[in-house]
Amino acid sequence: MFSHLLQWSSYNDELADARQGVYTYRAHGSIYHRIGGLLPLNSNDRPRFLQMYIYDTEHENEHRMAENATLRVDIIDRIKNILNEHNPFVHTLRHLAQRDDIQQCKFVIKEQPPNQHNYSMPSASQVAAVVVGGDDIANLKERDVMVESVTGRLMSTKETAGYYDPLQYPLLFPYGSYGWDLNTRSLTGKKITCREFYSYMFQMRECYDSIVLRAGRLTQQFAVDNCVKMQASNLRWVALNQDTIRADLYKGLEDSYNAGEHNTENVGRRTILPSSFVGSPRDMHQRYQDAMALVHKFGKPDIFLTMTCNPSWSEIVAELLPGQQPHDRPDLLTRVFHARLEELKKDVLERNVLGKVVAYVYVIEFQKRGLPHVHMLLILDQSDKLATPDDYDKIVRAEIPDQQQEPELHKRILKHMIHGVQNPRSPCMKQGSCKKGFLSHSLIVQSKEMTHIPSIVGVKMLHLYRYVRIHE
Known part of the structure; x- marks a missing residue:
């Protein structure tokens, strides 16, 4: 990477290890993009980030291997050759490394020209320049960044600058193409928002092999980074x-x-922060008041329904690229989950598989391992309310299905829901028992049109009905 990416983030070893689980990238608060000096502060310090392109280039691969011993030298060498040939930022840095007066030079990173189209490949003279002494400093634009040769501080770069993406993600933008900035516009001259720009980048296309969708963990970081950028864009609009x-x-x-x-x-x-800003206190208060108004008019909810994204869904597995795992494609997981959720809403709200629904509310959340799930409260019509034990027995069962009569349902229950000796390989098992304190209890909902399987339910939560829809 050319520069630092600083954030309140952490890697949770409890969610993933070398044997099981998924890689989790989390951001807490704002993400700060910063750039240091061109040369190490002390001669004994090892060069890092963009310093590798300038200082002690003969041992460049060794310096990169020092960052991570598991890297392969042959792959590092191939990536270096690609960037040396095609990346305009690298071209300028390599030219700077050959200068004898490098101590007096400054590296100026330029903002995208206003008449430059996003799909046009930038040249080395357009993206950066080498300035000697104080020459041309007065001509710097607002979002241009000037990097000094030796400095003991980090310079912050704005996320609204177009060079943010190619500097932080050179592997995703090997040609140095600019990302989104405040001046990004379509061919018709319409201003493009941050969300629209990156939604376009994450789109799947039949005749286009996107590098962004093939980057694995880097794709996860890129998605989280740009999600924070979108939130910052929304907050900036509210403030202004x-x-x-x-x-x-x-x-x-x-x-x-x-x-x-x-x-x-x-x-x-x-x-x-107005109530239109999702997640703000006024937004949460308004949603709470709306939910309470529904309860006041139609009565208390009758069913608590949960659907969790299953990474083994056929729609997800079929669209994975060679060598990919479901957690490598957060964009694919959320799209398939949304389509399944819309189908579930049709089953429950239009086809009335659980009874006629007169009111409902739901919230979509993300698990720590990155899978979305929805919690839905359903208020049934007076004629379909569950009033007697027989009514509950029609849709709820608190027993393991018979293996002979319902082999498929029995198989799924043991695989997804059961703790203890019947499923000792469950990720939550530790020293022979569930580390969350749940016992081997389950709830099953069935109807003629559809079958639902709940997530694991403990003794203390038997009053909550949590279901995960089965799709063959």
């Missing part, structure tokens, strides 16, 4: 358009008091 959302009508003092702030000196001018 407080008058548009009429933030002056919000009761700032009352909100501060309710949040526990009793000192008026600490209130100041606040940036208001």
Whole structure:
């Protein structure tokens, strides 16, 4: 990589190890993209990041191997040759490494020209320049970055700059093509948002082999990074358009008091997050009030339904590229899950397989291992409410199916739901028992049109009905 990617992130060893589990990349808060100096601060320090292209280039591969001993030298050498031939940023850095006055030089990374189309390959003179002394410093633009030869600090780069992607992900952008910036527009001149741009990049196409979709763990990091970038873009719009959302009508003092702030000196001018910003306090409060209004009108929910994404679904397995695992394609998992969810909603809300539904609410969450799941509350019509034990027995069963009469259902129950001696290889098992404290209990829902299997339910949660839909 050319530069640092700093964030509040962590790798959870409990979710994945060398034997089982999936790689998990998590971001906590903002992600900061920073660039250091062209040369190491001390002569004894090992070159890192873009310094490898300039300092001690004869031992460049050895320096990269020092970052990770599991790397293969032959693959590193092939990648280096590709970047040396095609990447305009590398071209400028290699030219800089041959200069005798490198100590007095500065490396200027340029913003994308406003008349440059996104699909046009940039040249070395367009993406970067070498400046000696103070020459041309006055001509720097707002989002241009000037990297000094030797510096003891890191320079921050904005995520709204087009060079953000090719600098942080040279393997995904070997030609140095720019990513999204504030000036990105379509062929018709329409301004393209950050979400639209990266949605286009993650799209699957029959006649196009996308590098982004083949990068494995790097694809996961790229997706998380750009998700944070989209959120930052939304927050920036809210901060710059407080008058548009009429933030002056919000009761700032009352909100501060309710949040526990009793000192008026600490209130100041606040940036208001409207309820249209998903995940904001006002958004959550509005959703809660809407749900309570439904309960007030139609009564308490009758069914708690959960559907979890299964990475073994045929639609997912069929679209995986050679050598890929489901966790390598978070985009594919979410798309298939969304399609399955829409089909489940048709079954429950239109086909009335569990009874006529008069009101419902649901929320979509992501597990720590990256799989989405939905929690849905269903309020049934008065004529279909579950009032007696016989009504519950029609859709709920708390026993393991008979292997002779229902072999497929029996197989799935033992594979996905049972702890203990019947499934000792379950990821949650530790020293012969479930580390979460669940016992070998399960709930099954069946109907004529569809069959549902719940996730694992403990003794303390038997009042919650959690189901995962089966698809042959």
